[in-house]
Amino acid sequence: MATKASIGYRMHNGRIYYVNCRYDGGLKHVGRLLLKRHNDIDKALDLILGGDIVSLRKDLESTIRERPLGNDQLEDCEVKEAYWIGDFLLNSNGEYKYLYDKGRWYVVGGLYEADCVTPLRGPLPLAKAIEIWLM
Numbered sequence: 001m002a003t004k005a006s007i008g009y010r011m012h013n014g015r016i017y018y019v020n021c022r023y024d025g026g027l028k029h030v031g032r033l034l035l036k037r038h039n040d041i042d043k044a045l046d047l048i049l050g051g052d053i054v055s056l057r058k059d060l061e062s063t064i065r066e067r068p069l070g071n072d073q074l075e076d077c078e079v080k081e082a083y084w085i086g087d088f089l090l091n092s093n094g095e096y097k098y099l100y101d102k103g104r105w106y107v108v109g110g111l112y113e114a115d116c117v118t119p120l121r122g123p124l125p126l127a128k129a130i131e132i133w134l135m
Helices: 027-037 041-049 085-091 126-134
Strands: 005-010 016-021 053-055 080-082 096-101 104-108
Touching: 005 027, 005 041, 005 085, 016 041, 016 053, 016 085, 027 096, 027 104, 027 126, 041 096, 080 085, 085 096, 104 126
Parallel strands: 005 096
Antiparallel strands: 005 016, 016 080, 096 104
16 A cells, blocks of 8 residues: 655745655655655755655655656646645645755654554654654
């Protein structure tokens, strides 16, 4: 079963640009990679601007991206825009929602892996969420 994630970047004007990630969206894979490998402004923005993701990898070059299915079956794989945080949380389709804001990754979603089923109520710094998950 695939764990979907939405990965967003909050601009200075409050708008959020985001993409969806189809597989391994939980803290164990996507969460750790965002924190360890895509944890600066340039890397986070480059990740988002590339469009939807099938599988996030350690570097952008090996990350597998979604592609249109063909002229008569175009899949929405472009960068999406949310005008405020509530719009991002309600309309993005990931079970985990990651947001890069002011130099830091945050996560909203659930800690559903292993024995932990504690829902996250609001944006939590990603490093703290991974620490909770590892307990």
